[in-house]
Amino acid sequence: MADAIVAEGLVKRYGSVVALDGLDLVVPEGTITGLLGPNGAGKTTAVRVFTTLLQQDAGRATVAGLDVVTDATALRGRIGLSGQYAAVDENLTGFENLDMVGRLYHLGKKRSRERSRELLERFDLVEAADRPTKGYSGGMRRRLDLAAALVAEPSVLFLDEPTTGLDPRSRLGMWDVIAELVAGGTTLLLTTQYLEEADRLADQIAVIDRGRVIAEGTADQLKDQVGGERLELSVGSARDVATAGSALARLAIGEIVVDDRGHRLTVPVTGGAPVLVEAIRLLDGEGVKVLDVGLRRPTLDDVFLALTGHGAEESTTGGSAG
Amino acid sequence: MNGFAQALGDGAVVAKRNLIKIKRVPDLLVFSTLSPIMFVLLFAYVFGSAIEVPGVDYREFLMAGIFSQTVLFGATITGSGLAEDIQKGVIDRFRSLPMARSAVLVGRTTSDLVNNALVIVVMSLTGLVVGWRIHSSVWEALAGFGLLLLFAYAFSWGMAIVGLVVRSPEVFNNASFIAIFPLTFVANTFVGTANLPGVLKTVAEWNPVSAVTQAARELFGNTNPAVPPPDAWPLRHSVLASLLWIAVFLVVFVPLAIRQYRRAVSR
Ligand SMILES: Nc1ncnc2c1ncn2[C@@H]1O[C@H](COP(=O)(O)OP(=O)(O)OP(=O)(O)O)[C@@H](O)[C@H]1O
Ligand SMILES: [Mg+2]
Numbered sequence: 001m002a003d004a005i006v007a008e009g010l011v012k013r014y015g016s017v018v019a020l021d022g023l024d025l026v027v028p029e030g031t032i033t034g035l036l037g038p039n040g041a042g043k044t045t046a047v048r049v050f051t052t053l054l055q056q057d058a059g060r061a062t063v064a065g066l067d068v069v070t071d072a073t074a075l076r077g078r079i080g081l082s083g084q085y086a087a088v089d090e091n092l093t094g095f096e097n098l099d100m101v102g103r104l105y106h107l108g109k110k111r112s113r114e115r116s117r118e119l120l121e122r123f124d125l126v127e128a129a130d131r132p133t134k135g136y137s138g139g140m141r142r143r144l145d146l147a148a149a150l151v152a153e154p155s156v157l158f159l160d161e162p163t164t165g166l167d168p169r170s171r172l173g174m175w176d177v178i179a180e181l182v183a184g185g186t187t188l189l190l191t192t193q194y195l196e197e198a199d200r201l202a203d204q205i206a207v208i209d210r211g212r213v214i215a216e217g218t219a220d221q222l223k224d225q226v227g228g229e230r231l232e233l234s235v236g237s238a239r240d241v242a243t244a245g246s247a248l249a250r251l252a253i254g255e256i257v258v259d260d261r262g263h264r265l266t267v268p269v270t271g272g273a274p275v276l277v278e279a280i281r282l283l284d285g286e287g288v289k290v291l292d293v294g295l296r297r298p299t300l301d302d303v304f305l306a307l308t309g310h311g312a313e314e315s316t317t318g319g320s321a322g
Numbered sequence: 323m324n325g326f327a328q329a330l331g332d333g334a335v336v337a338k339r340n341l342i343k344i345k346r347v348p349d350l351l352v353f354s355t356l357s358p359i360m361f362v363l364l365f366a367y368v369f370g371s372a373i374e375v376p377g378v379d380y381r382e383f384l385m386a387g388i389f390s391q392t393v394l395f396g397a398t399i400t401g402s403g404l405a406e407d408i409q410k411g412v413i414d415r416f417r418s419l420p421m422a423r424s425a426v427l428v429g430r431t432t433s434d435l436v437n438n439a440l441v442i443v444v445m446s447l448t449g450l451v452v453g454w455r456i457h458s459s460v461w462e463a464l465a466g467f468g469l470l471l472l473f474a475y476a477f478s479w480g481m482a483i484v485g486l487v488v489r490s491p492e493v494f495n496n497a498s499f500i501a502i503f504p505l506t507f508v509a510n511t512f513v514g515t516a517n518l519p520g521v522l523k524t525v526a527e528w529n530p531v532s533a534v535t536q537a538a539r540e541l542f543g544n545t546n547p548a549v550p551p552p553d554a555w556p557l558r559h560s561v562l563a564s565l566l567w568i569a570v571f572l573v574v575f576v577p578l579a580i581r582q583y584r585r586a587v588s589r
Contacts, residue, residue, distance in 0.1 A: 051418045077420035087411035091343040103335045104421040106328070132346060148415065 002065065004029045004156050004187035005050060009059035012045050012211075019045040020056065021211030027189055027204070032182050034202030035191040038308060042211040043191035044084050047160045050189065051081045064156050077105070080149035084160040084191075086141040087148075090134040094125050094144050097133060098151055105152035112151075119147040122177070139170045146174070156187045163197060175201060195301050209308045223298045226306040231267040231279055232296050236289035238263065244290075247282045251275055269295070329422035336416075336429025337436075340403065344437060351437065354399070355444045358392040362445070365512060366452045375514055377546030385445075385454040386466075386538040387511030390531050392445055393474035394506060396438040398498040400430050400478035401485025405494045408486070408586055417586075427579050431478045438474050442467060457543030466541030469564055473534045476568045479575035486582040511535050515552055527554035530567040536560035 005027035012020040019042045027033040035043050048054035050063050052072040061068045066075040088097050095116055102112025120129045123143040133141060146162060162178070163171040178201055182188055192198050198205050199219045207215040207222070215222055231251070235244050241263050245256055254268035269275045276295045283290055298306075344351055365388070366381050375383045404426075407413045416426050446454075456463045481498065488494050508525055509515075509532040518526055526532055537560035539545050556563035 053414055053417050073420060076418060079418070081415075081418040083411055083414055085411050087415040089339060089412055090410075091346045092339060096339075096342065100335055100339055101415070101419065104332055104416070104419045104425075106420070 002029050003027060004031075005033075005061070005063050005189060007046070007050070007059065007061040010046065010049060010056045010061055011058040012042075012049060012054065012056050018211055020049070020059075022059065023208070023212055025206055025213060027187060029187050030182070030185050031203040032178075032188045032190060032201055034198035034205045035189060035208055036193070036195065036198045036205055036304070037191075037208040038193070041208045043208060044160055045211075046208070047081070047083075047158050047189070047191060051079060051158055052076060077152070078155050080152065080154035080157045082146045082149040082157075082159050082162060084164070086138075086145035088133045088136075088141050088144050091132055093130050093132055094120055094136070094140075095129045097144060098148055101148045101151045107152060115151055119150060123147045124173075139166050142166060143170075143174070146177070150181070154186070157181065157189070159188065159190045161191055161193065163192070163194065171197075195299065195304060207304065207307055215303075215307050222303045226298050226303050229269055229272070229275075229295055229297055231269050231276065231293070232264065233267075233279075233283075233293040234262060234264045234291045236263065236291060240288045241265065243286050244283055244288045247286045247288065248279055250282075251279060263291075325422070329424055329428070332421040332425030333428030333432065335421075336425050337432040338429075340430060340433035341436060344433070344440075351440060354396060354437070355441050357395075358388055358441070358445055359448050361388055361391070362448050362452060369512075373513055377549035378544060379453070381449075381453045382455065382544040383539070384512065385449045386535050386542060386544060387506075387509075388449075389442065389445060389470050389538060390473075390509075390511055390535045391502075391506040392441060393438050393470050394477060394502055394531065396441055397434060397474040397478035398481050398495075398502065399437060400434045401481035401483075401488075401498060402491045402494045403430055403434070404482055404485040404586075405489050405491040408489045409491065413583075413586055423584060424580055427479070427482055427576075427583055430482065431475060434478050435471060435475045438471055442470065454544075458541060462541045462543070466538045469534060469541065469561065470538055472568050473530075473564060476571035476575070479579050480571060482579040483575060483582050486579065486586045489586070505529065506531055509535060510552075510557070515554075515557075524554075527552060527557055530556075530564075530571075532557060533560050533563035533567060537564045 003026050005025065007023055007025040010020045010023040011018070023042065023046055035046065037043050045054065049056050049061055049068060052068050052075060055069060063075055064078040066078065068075060092100065098116035098119055099112050102115055103109070107115060120126050123146070125140060125144060125147070128136060128140060133144060136144065142162070142165065146159065149157060149159070159178070163174050166174060175197070178188065178190070190201065203218065205217065205219055205222060206213045215225065217225070231248070233244065235241055238260060241258060241260060244265055245258060248256065248265070248267050251269050252267045253270050257266040259265070273295065276293070280290070280293065362384070365384050370380045370384070373380055404413070413426065484497065485494050488497060508522060509529045510526060511531065515523055515526045515532065533556040536551055536557050540560060545551070551557040551560070
């Protein structure tokens with residue numbers, strides 16, 4: 001299978017700020033790649049280079065086999081972009097916005113209209129179709145902007161934080177649309193700060209921080225990278241903490257972390273559900289009063305924290321210019 | 323479809339989009355005509371009695387000047403419109419589409435030309451109300467209006483460059499205000515150049531705005547053949563001078579504006 005997006009050593013500087021610092025990325029055709037990173041990581045900058053809005057200072061990139069610098073015009077005919085901030089014209093109606101984009105993709109008058117109506121239907125904007133978008137809610141604009149990216153049925157689609165600012169219901173709706181699209185064969189590069197979104201949608205995740213990819217793989221691979229399963233339990237008293245600790249020492253494959261104040265223990269283990277059953281049997285045998293117990297895998301949050309040294313949503317790096 | 327036809331088609335799509343805005347936000351047109359109407363009234367009634375122009379009635383003299391000033395202000399919409407589009411991310415959308423690189427600018431300048439034509443109609447009616455008359459043939463009068471509009475069109479490409487560089491409609495509006503006032507006042511627009519002091523007189527005589535104003539005045543028949551224009555080449559050959567200025571503006575501004583557009587990315 002060919003690669004839809006290839007980046008080799010992309011560098012982009014803004015004065016002294018290095019937005020991209022040797023970014024390497026490969027997105028195979030027909031897959032979803034999630035670009036995950038804190039504020040200022042360089043996600044938007046990368047998307048801008050791929051969509052020919054910005055020229056890199058060094059390195060090279062191709063999209064659909066076309067170079068972003070030398071084949072820019074041909075490339076633009078193959079991609080769709082929905083930027084971080086919805087770029088809809090507020091004086092035009094929803095329909096006029098899409099039709100304008102269709103005409104500029106040179107779909108022809110008839111096809112452009114048909115396609116616009118089709119997309120308005122699909123994004124649940126039929127009722128608002130003939131109203132100026134000035135009166136649209138943030139979520140409606142976002143949906144219209146995504147629709148605009150899809151007008152020409154692009155083979156490679158770029159969505160920069162497509163669900164930021166959407167309510168939970170709209171977000172779920174957007175996820176469905178995105179999943180459907182890719183089932184149709186579109187390649188998608190998606191940036192997000194929501195780990196759940198990357199977990200749910202992406203075939204492959206690239207974690208980026210300070211302009212470079214610091215980890216890559218499926219959500220599972222990334223989770224394994226920061227650590228395997230662990231048993232988490234809370235018990236009734238400080239005395240129980242000590243008893244539980246010695247009872248479970250046999251199952252632990254690493255150091256048991258004890259939080260005395262909350263009477264909680266975290267025990268790294270391996271072996272899946274049977275370990276959990278065994279643990280409960282051991283604790284019961286010692287008469288430990290267990291309040292809560294569970295077998296947990298690291299979340300992408302843990303991955304993120306472990307890799308970047310800071311959480312996704314509480315990052316302090318740089319401004320949020322995007 | 324060949325490249326040129328496609329570029330024109332793309333430009334037309336963008337122009338249509340801008341014209342829809344004029345339709346949806348009519349205040350824009352109202353306000354861009356209100357201030358020149360106010361100028362006509364102020365100059366005609368307040369200054370008109372104090373300003374003497376040899377050989378013609380001041381109101382007749384005044385109108386061509388006000389037309390020039392108005393179309394130049396109209397041309398600044400090109401810059402503020404582009405700056406606004408950059409700010410709102412619309413230019414990013416356009417730049418990601420496989421459309422002609424010139425289309426956004428061609429569309430913008432064209433729709434602003436249409437806007438200026440509408441403003442001129444309103445202004446002419448106001449002028450007729452305060453006593454301005456056209457004394458030439460229909461063809462000459464149309465040539466006069468055409469020349470004013472063409473001049474503004476060429477000028478709007480310059481405004482496009484500034485708008486793309488400053489990228490903020492507010493900054494652009496302040497900057498263009500500061501530039502256009504001297505450009506349209508140090509000229510033969512509201513008073514004759516004859517009594518201006520030394521350097522100012524030369525500047526006024528060679529100001530492109532003076533050439534086009536003089537040309538419009540002559541084409542509308544608002545000059546007195548008994549009183550020849552000042553002895554400066556651009557005013558003696560005002561139509562030719564205006565056409566030359568238009569050509570120079572287009573040759574210089576169009577490529578520069580397109581180059582600047584290619585680089586314009588919102589922050
Ligand atoms: N036009 C610009 N001028 C100067 N610095 C910029 C510009 N655009 C981005 N930057 C800087 O480049 C870095 C990367 O920015 P970018 O917008 O790519 O981050 P991001 O990952 O998209 O962040 P966010 O999650 O906030 O959208 C940041 O430090 C940012 O401040
Ligand atoms: Mg961003």
